[in-house]
Amino acid sequence: MTDTVLEKLKILAESAKYDVSCSSSGTVRRNAAGTLGNTVGGVGICHSFTSDGRCVSLLKIMLTNHCIFDCAYCINRRSNDRPRATLSVKELVDLTIEFYRRNYIGMDSLIPASKISNLTQGMFVGAVSDNFDERIEQKIFHAEIVIDTAKVSAEMEAYRPIPVxxxxxxxxxxxxxxxSIDANYRQIKQEILSLVDSEIARIKSDPKLQGLMKG
Known part of the structure; x- marks a missing residue:
């Protein structure tokens, strides 16, 4: 990902988070019990639920935040002084593929589970949105990551066994x-107790440090 695309991503994730659905886009939130999980600030990764109740990570950004309208309620209104950016279709597709390869987002909710089970390893799906002046007829794509199996096999053959x-x-x-673990635990615990006892004895015997002791 280039610095230019990253900067666009930050701007468009910020512009997309003001929405009723999936409002965690572009925000920073640490996981806690009963919540949707971590979100990574500024990159448009948010969480939503599928129809069968699964929580999935999605890439939620705008293709552009340029707008000809001036709706008072909208953060992206024409009169609002804020950074503007536009992703090309190629940039968005490359971004989606890169995030998917890194396991930042999941795209299995785009097709039924019955079809997912029939996908070959390396296949993936995605969806893009268009804008007014750049229509995209085929919004859902189905592609495959091409792996050089011969090169991968040669690399694996050169692996060295992990030493014991x-x-x-x-x-x-x-x-x-x-x-062994129990013995190490007991030894460490005993050494800590001995260290504490020796320090207490040292403090008690030093007139300058005796004031640190209570009782």
Whole structure:
């Protein structure tokens, strides 16, 4: 993503968040119990629900916030002094694909679950909106990420095995991980208690520090 597209994205996400539906677009919110999840500020990722109750992440931005009208209630009205931007169709499609590849957004709600189950790995779908002077007849697209399987296989063959850092099996082949973790926990706890006791004794024996002790 270029700096120019990123700047457009921030502007158009800000312009799109003033809406009844999916109003988390362009806002920063940390996840909490019972809420919709995290939102990333300024990039237009918001959350909504599908008809079957699933929560999905969507890319909700405007294609442009230029407007010839001057509606008093609208943040994008002509007379409002705010940054303006317009994404080309290619920029929006590339942006959607890039976000999908990074797993920022999900697009499975665009087609029924029965069809999703028949998709081959690497296939994805998306939807775009048009504007007054740039009509898009085919708003939903279905594409495939082309993978060079030979190159990927060659790369995987060059992988080195991950070295064993710690083996929790004893000479008999029994898994001693829980026992080892418990022993480490008890040792650390005892060392902390010993450290606290030694510090308390040091403070009590130092006239300059005795005032730090209560009781």
């Amino acid at each position: 850092i710690a083996d929790f099996r004893n000479a008999s082949g029994d898994d001693t991980m829980k026992t």
